[in-house]
Amino acid sequence: MMKLPAMTLREWDGPLTADLVREPARFGLGQVPAHLLPDAATKAVCGFCSTGCGLKVHLKDGAAVNLTPDPDYPVNIGTACPKGWEALSVLDAPDRARMPLLHGKEVDWDTALKYFCDQMRAVLDKHGPEAAAFISTGQIMFEEMAFLGALTKFGLGMIHGDGNTRQCMATAVTAYKESFGFDAPPFTYADFEESDVLVFIGANPCIAHPIMWQRVLRNKRNPQIIVVDPRATETAMAATQHYAIKPKSDLALLYGIAHLIIRDGGVDTSFVEEHTTGFDEFEKFLADYHPARVSEETGISVHRLVHFAQTIIHGTLRVSFWWTMGVNQGHQATRTAQAIINLALMTGNIGKPGTGANSITGQCNAMGSRLFSNTTNLLGGHDFRNPRHREKVAAATGIPVQRIPDRPSLAYDQILKAADEGTVKALWFVATNPSHSWIDQNEINRILDKLDFIVVQDMYCSTETAKRAHLVLPAAGWGEKDGCFINSERRIGYSPKVRRAPGQALADFHIFRLIAHYWGCEDLFRAWSTPEAVFRVLQRCTEGQPCDISGIAGHEMVQKSSGVQWPLSKDDAAKFKATTWKERRLFEDGKFYTPDKRAKFVFEAPQAIPEQRSTEYPLVLITGRGTSAQWHTETRTGKSAVLAKMIPQELMLDLHPNDAAPLGIREGMPVRVISKRAELTAKARLTTCVRPGEVFLPMHDPRVNQLTHASFDPHSRQPSYKHSAVRVEK
Template sequence: MITLPAPTFREWTGPLTTDLVREPSRFGLGQLPLRLQPNGTAKSICGFCSTGCGLKLHLKDGIAINATPDPDYPVNLGTACPKGWEALTPLDAPDRATTPLFNGQPVDWPNAMQIFCKRMKAVMAQHGPESTAFISTGQIMCEEMAFLGSLAKFGMGMIHGDGNTRQCMATAVTAYKESFGFDAPPFTYADFEESDVLVFIGANPCIAHPIMWQRVLRNKRQPEIIVVDPRTTETAMAATQHYAIKPKSDLTLLYGIAHLLIRDGAVDTPFVTDHTTGFEEFAAFIQTYTPEHVAAETGLSMEQLQHFADTIRKGTPRVSFWWTMGVNQSHQATRAAQAIINLALMTGNIGKPGTGANSITGQCNAMGSRLFSNTTNLMGGHDFKNAEHRGKIAAAMGFPVETIPDQPSLAYDQILEGIESGKIKALWIIATNPSHSWINQNRFNALLGKLDFFVVQDMYATTETAQRAHLFLPAAAWGEKEGTFINSERRIGLSRQVRRAPGQALSDFRIFRLIAQTWGLGDMFAEWISPEAVFQVMKRCTQGQPCDITGIQDYTMLESRGGVQWPLKQQSDAGAHNPDTPPAFQTERRLFADGLFFTPDQRARFIFDPPETPAEPTDAEYPFVLLTGRGSSAQWHTESRTSKSKVLRILAPNELFIEMHPEDATSLQIRDNDFVIVTSRRASLKTRARLTPGVRRGQAFLPMHDARVNQLTHWAMDPHSRQPSYKHCAIRVTLARD
């Protein structure tokens, strides 16, 4: 832990309480009661992944004691993965944070707020508003994200703030914006069941999104399932076609498939002519991506390339394309995502059932972060640099327009580089654990030591990041607060409070209320008294946008409708305002059915660039490519929560392993289950070897959940999305001799 001098201001001498909601006048919190029946059930949305499953939470004496999948929710249809069944367990962990900590010592909330505000103000006074930054998350509610971004930027005067969604979804955001004119995933989960061909690129939904995979298995159209992945993943094992390409040759492959579709006359010319722009330039660009060239670059045969192209050619009724982190976390991620979009456009597979260029999100509220966090986008998908947008948001919120910055934030990696250069002096991290999850972990942790003031707000003070904080603020968890999440298919769902947070822990929403009050912004945020009140502010900010949700009346409507996919404009769906009206309401709604996109000319764009070589190629000293990814459906990210469940620990591997091809292992005199040393140019770790032909020669795979894995990874970014490249770095593997 980093240590700061003790605060010099006078200590708080007023009354203390372990339940601050009893003093709303002093702390500006207001009453937020549980509002639940003592016994029975409450409905909620799972707080783990982006699938957004509905759960029924079973209550005894007003407290949730068990969770089961909701059979009526349109996302999961009565199923749940192991994490969903164990959703309540992390709330009862013995290491839950219960009090604020300053330099590791307990302090009360009034002192914690004084420390926070005085230290932040002092840094800004000395070094200017660009000297402070926050890093948010995809794990808190939309209303909390909106409050944080508005408080930090419009109230406190911060310029820079980003989210850990930069690690998973920034590529999809950038690709959709450039190609479609707005960050607009077009699909609905029904498309899993209505496709004749499903193409998964850099995605392993069997493990990463098991309920989505259940939707695939419900498909009665006997679909072809194509998987593009260097490894023989669990999803690849279930596929009808698996293309095990060389790592990071996906962009070349996708250009090669487009080349074959054009050569073979398999383009939906009417759709391309009427609804897109840039196709002629794209067609000229890919002339050199011949089967011979692409086969040499990808490791596939020309016969495989032709079979792939023939499967998705014009005439196949319904083709859907799906991608996730294997594409997004790359040095050329945005152009690879747009190459997928290009295939969907040129075959006319957009806006119709069972089609789409569909990005699968990572975290439970990454989509909420994309729209409402006020980080690199202004609230509701607006632009900080657009004066008209700033005026609109100021009016919607009732804030002076001059409080809204006229520039977007630095991206996550740029904030960190700002710390290294001395530009950023204070950092506030909310509900994320980058000391574990950020690339080149040792470099990241060294940067934290350069900060004048470092604050972490989380439900555990035991995370690798929290242990380095000067000031720690204990937060309530999912299930202990109320608000909305937005899942991968744009569905806004309601998560209910079914527990009280332990000790003095408060919801992130209430912590932001405390900071606003202590900073002197109580009047500015007078309307922001509850999550549902902020939801009404969010609605106003979306009016006229592609993500317009002015037709969602309130939380009751969200709950009664099984969530609502955006957009839902006011009075755009019959019965939208009256839950008792017989349903003309559309539960499943996809975008672009009219062929109109969100660009100025309403046409989708073909966007492309030549492939680039990876930032760290292999060589004689480091001959293996390291791949990383999800290791088990029972694990989640840095395991801050899933490690608290005995059930989930049993279902997941109990130690780290590295997957290697048997022939590579033989050449190194490594046998299955031997201990080996894995070394990159940045660090080494010891683990066991697991020999499998599912990993090709010259490659190796490590699950990302172990804290040591990101000591190995290389600090490289996609230049367009600023998303880190987790999926490719150079390593060597040697037999451990002790």
């Protein structure tokens, strides 16, 4: 029989009756949380994207019945995108995973957990600690992802595990670490409103982060809005300047702008001399990036290049630079992100209101993954290879230091390569759907079919990856469990449990506790009894780090303060006032996290695009967000009837009329899109939003990543989804 550890009502996954809510002691449970009282309301942070909006969840008899945007939350200030409004409805989908599935048949938890342990232990015992790996996610609470990373590496004895956040933000992490000394996005959302010039590079916040765009629209400084993007996106249409560069020529463009800033006297020399290193070498490197060369490589005229540079070099202006997947998902993405950072540094646009080199994250808890997933970083932004870091984390967690690996995991693509080569035999996927989302989809599915053991832990049993699994573990979703997320501006936000999960689905946290129990390593995690208990453990791990959160007085403080941005050390906590510290930025003192406290200029010559256009494949395929009503593989958003009315009912290919005419393609005509790897059928949408020679497909359709070419940034190991060669036929 399965034995559940003692629980409080907050953790209870059974039926939530009125009697149980009012008299939990009768059922052997702890005190009822205030947010579960009948006919009440509570506050939560949205569980979709990295914006981290505040929502008011309205309750009746202790269960959520409706929600509205929170007017007092400093992120969204009473607004929400379509996904947020529909966050509850998608929990009622008929394809929710309600029972464990073993080879497609329902089994009880006892059978499922014994099978998990038997199969995983057999793989590790026979082939060693590198033979099994996990793929985590930016969709679960950071207390849960920390538990997963600790359980697998400290308890089960695995070496390797990465996250689907590798697809969205690994580039920004790598760039910040090398340039600033730590993964430290410096901004706060107030900077959207306080800039004189906002530069968006490979970012379309109108669609991808609409609430952030609302913050831009609140800007009363009459700002210049510059967009660098091959497509005329919704954000580009609203901009004052749009630079429709050739796909993946952004690195050359940024070097060309830096060249012009130096030429025209726009460098903040005092900031550069006092707070940076490497500028002299960077200046010499830039000598070759004269306007004529950059114009040829980017397709932007010399006159417009000069206008771009002139817009941002006036010393009295506040300039903020923003980027997201259009930069991060590239074959030379890390150096491109650092070219943006270089522009902010050389003009002194950092650490002040309305400035910054600002990476916008993708998933709701991708920032939590960066600090606490225990994958390529040890908990709290530490280094597996550093003995002092291992000893510190051991002391903070109570885990014997000899159980902590002395090397980081392989990256996602390297784990898959090892699986293809036969080194990795088992994979455990948690709240992610790589059979849809991973680049060159047919290749990953071929590799998955070779594995001895696949486990999928998800809310839904119908995902493309779950259908390939030997074992499916049914998980609770957002609103059915409690814990914290960290959004793009480093704000830790709390989300409570406001309803029970269907069937026998359990919170990921409790699944991990049960696996520890069945594996026989539960004594290692005796202190990891609740999400808040893990929060306390993680506070100790961050002490003294740039991301120090030791001054946060638990979940209650996070709730009452409308979220808390890291860092907040014990020393800072004494002067913390939620009303005046709602939004804080980094580097106001000009000191960075490098040994010499100086930011570093990092640069490298542009490299050729891995897959070039050819006579057979003459078009460049760009992929990206489709609408604000869609989210990633649509595992959740696809369940909403309301959201379904806001998206095209068929896959649409954006094609320029000049490319369509010679092919005899008319508006709405079915077309074939063909790459070296696969083909699909879509409907043609003739538009000048794409340039001649380029086409666009939304990434949400399950077929699109059959076409994409698998190339990876060598530093971040992030896939490049933004440049594949294709042809189009009637």
